[in-house]
Amino acid sequence: xxxxxxxxxxxxxxxxxxxxxxxxxxxxxxxxxxxxxxxxxxxxxxxxxxxxxxxxxxxxxxxxxxxxxxxxxxxxxxxxxxxxxxxxxxxxxxxxxxxxxxxxxxxxxxxxxxxxxxxxxxxxxxxxxxxxxxxxxxxxxxxxxxxxxxxxxxxxxxxxxxxxxxxxxxxxxxxxxxxxxxxxxxxxxxxxxxxxxxxxxxxxxxxxxxxxxxxxxxxxxxxxxxxxxxxxxxxxxxxxxxxxxxxxxxxxxxxxxxxxxxxxxxxxxxxxxxxxxxxxxxxxxxxxxxxxxxxxxxxxxxxxxxxxxxx
Ligand code: G3H
Ligand code: 13P
Ligand code: ZN
Numbered sequence: 001x002x003x004x005x006x007x008x009x010x011x012x013x014x015x016x017x018x019x020x021x022x023x024x025x026x027x028x029x030x031x032x033x034x035x036x037x038x039x040x041x042x043x044x045x046x047x048x049x050x051x052x053x054x055x056x057x058x059x060x061x062x063x064x065x066x067x068x069x070x071x072x073x074x075x076x077x078x079x080x081x082x083x084x085x086x087x088x089x090x091x092x093x094x095x096x097x098x099x100x101x102x103x104x105x106x107x108x109x110x111x112x113x114x115x116x117x118x119x120x121x122x123x124x125x126x127x128x129x130x131x132x133x134x135x136x137x138x139x140x141x142x143x144x145x146x147x148x149x150x151x152x153x154x155x156x157x158x159x160x161x162x163x164x165x166x167x168x169x170x171x172x173x174x175x176x177x178x179x180x181x182x183x184x185x186x187x188x189x190x191x192x193x194x195x196x197x198x199x200x201x202x203x204x205x206x207x208x209x210x211x212x213x214x215x216x217x218x219x220x221x222x223x224x225x226x227x228x229x230x231x232x233x234x235x236x237x238x239x240x241x242x243x244x245x246x247x248x249x250x251x252x253x254x255x256x257x258x259x260x261x262x263x264x265x266x267x268x269x270x271x272x273x274x275x276x277x278x279x280x281x282x283x284x285x286x287x288x289x290x291x292x293x294x295x296x297x298x299x300x301x302x303x304x305x306x307x308x309x310x311x
Contacts, residue, residue, distance in 0.1 A: 018306030033293030136175030187235030
């Protein structure tokens with residue numbers, strides 16, 4: 001099966017009240033850990049590449065790794081550009097074999113966001129590629145852009161119909177209280193996503209796929225493992241998994257997870273070196289890291305996203 005777009009996946013996810021996991025990939029072990037877990041439980045997948053990942057690993061290497069995963073797993077896999085920040089970057093990924101791109105002009109004024117998104121949609125649709133756009137801004141760090149909690153804002157539901165009809169984007173990321181990275185909420189507080197905003201958006205856009213960024217739940221066992229093995233992470237708090245489950249049962253069809261993969265990988269490697277201080281063969285420490293990613297992704301698919309056996 002070749003790489004696919006998310007059109008069919010999202011339709012089934014919307015009607016079936018589940019979500020597809022969109023996991024960020026940066027190297028071979030991450031691609032293998034994610035795709036081997038998805039293959040075991042027959043789950044459709046979105047593998048996403050950020051501008052930073054592309055700069056780190058090179059477009060061709062990442063494309064070929066994902067193509068290898070398609071051959072090995074025979075799963076429906078979407079290759080998606082995460083947080084494209086310009087028409088030129090989106091065009092380069094469309095020309096280079098991606099099946100989906102995100103144009104993130106959410107920090108720009110409404111009118112400019114529409115114009116930039118519309119430009120990408122026209123080019124993408126001419127080439128059979130789908131487009132995710134964003135309205136509202138999330139707090140946190142992505143590539144060089146650092147949005148503080150004060151600057152972030154929830155999506156205004158009254159803007160979504162005009163935005164989607166004028167841009168003709170295929171899915172829409174909205175801000176309902178999640179943020180990027182491992183420090184999403186103040187330790188000791190009870191995180192609460194704005195489901196009222198999601199409901200209002202869904203009512204205004206019936207059948208339209210919504211995307212949730214910043215959806216890592218920051219497993220405390222990994223934070224603990226990092227800190228017990230030489231790390232120094234202050235109170236890191238993520239999105240409770242029951243709230244992700246609820247979002248997946250609503251209009252959210254794509255849930256983005258990156259930080260949890262980083263935590264799993266880093267915690268495992270730190271622990272490995274504590275236990276094997278004299279080792280220096282990368283295969284010895286990357287193997288358990290890959291396994292940790294596998295276990296985490298399997299858990300997300302089966303216990304949170306609900307997309308097991310939906311491939
Ligand atoms: O939303 C951002 C993703 O976690 C990607 O992070 O830009 O550091 O690759 P990155
Ligand atoms: P996390 O930082 O919560 O994993 O979010 C990832 C993301 O939204 C990628 O676009
Ligand atoms: Zn994101």
